[in-house]
Amino acid sequence: MPLAGERQVDLDAGAAVSEQPAPAQELGADAVRRVWAAVEASTALATKAAYRSDWARFERWCHEQGQASLPAHPLTVAAYVTEAAGEQRPPKVGESGSGTRWRYSPATLARWVSSINQFHTAAGLDAPGRAEVVRRALAGIRRGRATPPARRAPLLLEDIRQLLETLRLAFHQWPAGVIARRDAALLLLGFATAARRSELVGLTVGDVAVHRVDGLHITVRKSKTDQEARGTVKAVPYGRDPQTCPPCAYTRWRQLLDTAADLSPAEQRRPVMAALFQQAGDPGVDGHVCRVDLPAPTDPTAPLFPTVHKTGALSGRGMSGQAVNEVLARRAAAAGYTDAQIAKLGGHSLRSGFVTEAFRQGADAHAIMRQTGHRNPTILETYAREHAPLVGNAVTKLGL
Incomplete structure (x- = not known):
């Protein structure tokens, strides 16, 4: 529930109409609904569901902390993600070892910030997550974790x-x-x-x-x-x-x-x-x-x-x-x-396996992108570096 004095925003079609300037007199209600239906269709259903879930969590936290969620101050957003970054999962039954198990990954925290930004921009407000203090907070969390991302193993x-x-x-x-x-x-x-x-x-x-x-x-x-x-x-x-x-x-x-x-x-x-x-x-x-x-x-x-x-x-x-x-x-x-x-296997193993196998067989990044649909060859370098480390590597020329 929104706090007193706050504006309520939803990503559903037509819900944001009240937050927008009144349309010209000649633009009828049906036309307005068609406009917002098109805006609604611009975002996938799964994405909207994630936005709403993330936003509901942020609203609850703001209510508990006595902070405004809409509009939210950048420091509020930074405090929100840094607090969540410190939470740890309880050890699993029978689990040994003392390694830290973080409850939320840096990627999850970054998604939360993106959701907060979406609700602010939908209300015609500045996105607090784009402020430097929030960006640096997320960067500090990523650097503090310093753990490599979990990637699916390729199937060659x-x-x-x-x-x-x-x-x-x-x-x-x-x-x-x-x-x-x-x-x-x-x-x-x-x-x-x-x-x-x-x-x-x-x-x-x-x-x-x-x-x-x-x-x-x-x-x-x-x-x-x-x-x-x-x-x-x-x-x-x-x-x-x-x-x-x-x-x-x-x-x-x-x-x-x-x-x-x-x-x-x-x-x-x-x-x-x-x-x-x-x-x-x-x-x-x-x-x-x-x-x-x-x-x-x-x-x-x-x-x-x-x-x-x-x-x-x-x-x-x-x-x-x-x-x-x-x-x-x-x-x-x-x-x-x-x-x-x-x-380590998953659906992505077939896609990463194609890229890795293609690199190993001498295909260049442009040829691989023709099939994968990647737009940036830099992303492909991740596959080459992790799964085909000898391709194009000078160590193979040493004659060892």
Whole structure:
């Protein structure tokens, strides 16, 4: 609840109208609502939810401290983040060691400041988090922690091969083969497109087009760096090895998707099982199956990677980003990875694996950015420095 004398601001459409100058007389109420609906659409739902949660926490703290939250003084914001920076988590049950476990990371504190700024600018006020005292407070917190960021370990091409080896054991089994086919396509397309996990699970059947020469043209309609959904096309070429050929994995998976289309889960069993076993008896030319003609999808809006029940039934609901993490963890465990290795894997491992493998194979930053969509080559240097430290390194010229 806002304190007495404070103005209440919400990021919902139309809520900020009262905080703005009155529109011209000829601008009707419907037009005003359309304007604020457009403003509302400029921010993703998840981002707005994070802003509101962060703002509610800041309001509670200000109320307890007897400080104004809107407008907030820069010193109030600096005191807020520095107090939170000193909080520690209690040790876990059975945890040994005396290492400090901070409750909030510097990144979380910086996000809080960003949320505070958003609510101030929405109310037509100066953003207190942009003041020098707040910037230096955050910089001091980061320097005091001096801990490297936790990064996902990359999955290189050899890692992908290992994971696929365990998948192949179930390719022609029922019902495990359905999930195995999906996971194989997920791994290879995720790796070859260098997609973020949100981009990967957001793909629909209609987003993939088979190109006679190039292989696959995959349209990513929206991404972290493309909130306006201008879209981009990523090409995935035909592979030399049928075991790691992304179009082959896509073809086998599409055949199962097409078979299950428009069928209820109860009706899918016989035809999908038959399609799965038919694939076992048709290795294709030189082991490849990617040159077959696929029909136009029945429903282009259907998710490319739906959830699959343990009975082999395909749903009409797409996988979540967390489900991608679980697939990688499950397949890595089956391939013999240790618990410590699995803990470092996640959906980003496919994207970072592409960048790392590309650097190791001699690709330059510009060529890598063509596929990843990065706008700044400096970011790619992080991958090269941490996961491909010998690439372009003079130490290899010493003749040791």
